[in-house]
Amino acid sequence: MKASRHIAVGMLLALAVAATMGLAHLQTVRAQSRTSAETSAEATKRIVSAAHALLATLDDAGRAKVQFPFEGPQKARWSNLPSGIFQREGLRIADLTSTQRDAVRTLLTTALSRQGYEKAEAIMQGDEMLRQGAPANGPGGGRRGGRPGGPGGGVNFGKDQYFLAFLGTPSTTQPWMLQFGGHHLAINLTMGGSQASMTPSLPAAQPATYTIEGRTVRPLGAENDKAFALINALDNAQRSQAILPYRVADLVLGPGQDGRTIQPEGIRASALTASQQAMLLELAREWAGIMHDAFATARMAEIKANLPNTYFAWSGPTTNGSAAYFRVQGPTVVIEYAPQGGVDHIHTIYRDPTNDYGARFASK
């Protein structure tokens, strides 16, 4: 009798402890989500503020150049091609004063994560290397640079040949879009209140490796290395599923392919071990993490939630240093990495079939 009373008291105590722990956990989760929401809202406020600060440095002509309707042809006007061959519209860096350039830089550093801004900078610096004709490391490097671009037009390479546009008016409540791009770079950041989407975007690189001030720069080096690490972490049975038995010569869903979803191929992440899944997530983070951390965190959580239905596909050799194509495709993400004939010229694309241009929150 006494023993059973002790057991009952023990069970009650255990229940009370479990309930307390559960309540505490719930409060933590709520606090975390509240912090995350607040951070997103704060980030939106800072980005919008930086956008308006830039607008304030422009005269009427400059504001007319940078501003576009939210819905319209400007939305899909992005490419991997150099300016001149592809006719971009917006505010060209080359045409800005130093104050205005500073305002653009502040806007980009506010809107992107630190690593995202560094990646964009490295891609633009690579284009500057092309313009200067400086020798690049790796096969295919060392080609002659392009002509300096002037207001008269031409095929233009270099850090000054990037364009900024606002689609819609920068706002903390209404949808708008920050578009920034040029040769080998297209960032399409759509914002709607505390939500943001940075798809479709196109980070690319040529040269893929270069040296500046004694420092070796690989704008997409982490993407390359993480992918090779993952394919080499698979066992033979997994590799046979991941490796496509045919050559993939280019991006399948590159510029101009908005709204299309291809049938996924490769190995499903549910067939990967926990550590391999973590590697796949870290690979995806290289693209998802370009935007501000407050939004990237939510984006990564979404990609993680859909991980069991995400595929990893590979085409080409598996020794790092070789040119190989790979694709990560899930319900809310498509990433493609396509070397253009060699390892020193890379095109990539980053999409969300459900949320390109913020379709989930910005459609009217």
Added chain:
Amino acid sequence: MVHDLPASRSVSRVLVAAFVLASGAGASAHRYDELLQATRIGMESDRVRLEMSLTPGIAVAPAAIRAIDIDGDGVFSSVERRAYANAVLKNLSVRVDEGPALQLALADSNFPAPGTMLTGDVPISVTLEAELPRLDRGDHHLRFRNDNATAGSVYLANALVPDTTRIAITGQDRDADQRELTIAFTVSEAGPSLAELGWIAAAGMLLLLPLHRRVRMVTLGAR
């Protein structure tokens, strides 16, 4: 329909010449001596749609332009564009379940200004469609083959996720260079084709017409 891409013809040749010179002939900068033929295949309940992008590399672009611009006037006329699209079409085949080749028809096309193609990165877009035969519930396969410009081409061929829930793709099988793609798919329920739906609707109207007349007569008689 045949469209022009919004590119300025007047500056394109100058720009491209500059681009090619600037990139040191661009041997590894952009696609060089290959024609990239990318085909995305979309299946609907009653039809199959082939969306093709044809991108000639820098070294083969002049020949590609000459092959389209037959009169050499520097402009792709609507006749020339249609002729090129039809020449591509004739070298493609689509079959379902070992049946006869489907009748492909040109649905749309977009041609850039000739000069811009010299960059080796500007595609011609051709969209083709064919009506699917009636497909019963169960497993089927669609075989696509591209024999267009086989010398010096690289290929991409991908199935698009179908818009309809009636069709589910279960596999894709390609040859090593993606000239041939076999799409395995299942049909969840047999459905009428669009043409058959039209006939059913027409028959329904014919059946309802006498009934409508009778109801109207009864109504008028009651008044």
